[in-house]
Amino acid sequence: MRLERVQINYSIYIAFIQVYFLLFIACSFRGVDFTSGIKQIGLAVTELVIDQLRRICGSASTLTSREDKICYSYDGTPLFYQEPEAILFPETVEQISEILKLANQEKFAVVPRGAGTGLSGGSVPLKDSVVLVMTKWNKIIELDEANLTVTVEPGVVTGDLQKTVEKSGLFYPPDPGSSNVCTIGGNVAENAGGLRGLKYGVTKNYLMGFEMVLPTGEILVSGGKNYKDVAGYNLRDLVVGSEGTLGIFTKILLKLIPVPQRSITITSSFGNLTDCGNSVANIISAHIVPSMIEFLDNTTINCVEDFTHIGLPRNAAAMLILEVDGRGDVVDYEANMIMEILKKNNAEGIRSTSDAEQANTLKTARRSAFSALARKRPTAILEDATVPRSELPVMIEKVRTAAAQNNVVIGNFGHAGDGNLHPTCLIDENDKAEVDSALRAFDFIFNEAIKLGGTITGEHGTGLAKKHFFEKSTPAPALNLMRKIKSAVDPNNILNPGKIFSNSPKCESLKLS
């Protein structure tokens, strides 16, 4: 690695420190995050490198204009911006492999990107990096109705895939909030969850196989259409949720299930949060598994209603949107049981519908929650703390405490059935004091979640946004093993370096926000 190599030669070391220092000053003046790109400090993406990238991808697929750099300096995560040096749209597996080999040779970072809707900064570029965009890989390669699988390219939009397989009576359940926009490649890389996680699981439960270009440029194929396969390590579970740090997907094989015959959607509102939390806990302990239990607090209800105008209960302290699905009478039976439990917990305005359109309107409204909260203030910072389901009522209360103690507005909503909450802090990112209060509130929330046996992220990933908390809260043996895996797969640390955790130089974790 560069740092080790330069230490041998004393004079180069001095020169390096000088350059580092000058750049540090320059970067601090420009307000740019300096530390995340420490390893690539030598401005590795030179004109020469860009020429070589053009030769690999073709000049039409290599964008270097200032306008394009601005337009790929962000994803869906607030507060993180960094312009890349080039944006690439490779078309073949070989081109991707060539790019990664060149990155190893010239020591620049490659950041993979799908639709750029991630919420932890997984696809935000790093200093001196190139972005590799996969949105044009949008073909559904094969729908195997005999084996109930589908093979897709990584740029296929999740919603498009769902619509396509549903035409054949099949079902791909993972359903992140951005499903109309986000891509399967990003879903696998982030192990995306969504509204149906409670009954149907998340992306990892549907990944059967993949083709991936490793950071060294090798092409890896693993898994297949076998329902049972225990040969060797389970590489699928290693790459799912790897946040683009272990390889770039070029083909993905997914499991499908039959479409549920029918479903009933139930809504109800609550005068206080305790009744709401207890309802969820009672439903779970009554051994009912709804396909969805979504929770919205008063702030969220009002913002969503401002956008959708569908008549949500503006005065309620909280509301639940539940869905049960399956075959025949079982659905009615479970729906009735749920409504009984809701009544016992003082729920108001309990309504149920089996009309698909109405159900869809409600789900669309719920999916818009995060963005709708941004109506209130310029910046909405969304977090993803998750606790064991039984602890949900406690966690909801802790979020309220965090908001009150730090004097910030937090809208809370989430997948209550999974214990997966999305407390969203509403601030103005230009107000430094407010940003600090928000970070303190999240610090409190994360610590409380961990005390309750929870985790800092249920489905959004660690990326840049939660890296600091991740490194703090993960036991050393686990963190060290992850670091070892990363350096074994990516010895030069060129693929999405510094995401999830830092590998080597400790100074990288200086960054707080």
Add this chain to the structure above:
Amino acid sequence: MKNPELGIIRAALPDDEILTKCIHCGMCLATCPTYDLTKLERSSPRGRIQLIKAVADGRLEITPTFIEEMSFCLDCQACETACPAGVKYGRMVESSRVLIEDTKENYAIPDIVKKIGLNYILTNNLALRTVAFLMLLIQRSGLQFLMMKSGFLKIFNKNFNEYLKLLPKMKFKTTRGLLKGVSLKPERSRYKAAFLSGCIMDVAFSDVNLDTIQFLLKNDCEVFIPEKQVCCGSLHAHNGEMKTAFALMKKNLDAFLAEDYDYLVSNSAGCGAFMKEYGHLLSDDPVYSIAAGKFSEKVKDFSEFVHLTDFQTKLRPPDETVTYHDACHLVHSQKVSQEPRQMLAKIPGIMMENLNESTWCCGSAGIYNVTRYEDSMHFLDKKMQNLKNTKADVVLTANPGCMLQIEYGIKKYGLKMRIEHPATFLNRLIKE
């Protein structure tokens, strides 16, 4: 190109609140026709917002790529419908177009033609009628046919023949001419509706205007057509000519304030959408702010008005199947999509076919189909495929731009279909 002073940029661009509202979540990407075409962030709403922000912050100059992206945008505002955060994207893009026009130093011939058309012809009823009459002569005398056949127009531009086909067919009589002898006061009057006869509507769609007015009269509405009204100014605002737009807006306010009325009925989605914006645009004006606010509140699209006031006449069942295309300025700018459908559903025995992606822009977008003909054809292509699949006999839409574009599409793709304004369709079904 000179880098203009930061102050000028700040003045032209929307205030910070509008600029910072975008949280770049990406929910808009799926609804953007230009992003769908290029799959490039810079052709997406959130990409364009980041570019506008960069210009406003002084991080980016007004570069050719910036100008290109702002003019590539259809301003269909489908992203506004999709945006949960309530970002006013249309205002941002229109402001950046004003900025681009203000800082332009050299004009090409098409720019000059556009400027003359917008600033000198559409603003003046006499000039508009003179030009319309000349166009009528060219169109009806066979001169246009000869010009197109001879192919000499292709010297100017290879698509010139197509531009001519896209232009509206001028009518012999304007709205007023058609209304000679018609009493605008029905025997029984439930409402008094003011009516904007428009600019292009007045010379090229006077028949649609007549149908609208006749339908209103049959439904016991008194109609008030102010003498001194002018073009609403929407085409100017969408093309960066804000000064002219303001002058037109004020003239209209003076004209319409002459009498009291219940609603202002618009049969052109573009005009209706812009007139609903008068209140916001003039909110800082010391003289007109209150009047503009009241004026905008009374503006209703034809379908909104009919749905609100209900039919009073008996209609006969139509013998053709119908489909409905949402004009962007109706569904996205005015958020009116249920009313026209509910209005049509009240027609006895109507056979409605659902149009897939009915809210996706047809590519007309004001004068976009002439200024950016080739791009516009990509969007038309998608629209025509969807229309073809409906197998409907009539497609209804409430905007002159969409009507011209889809009519052109029907001929281009050889479909057996007719485009009609809902007012014409309804008026034809009235039982005598």
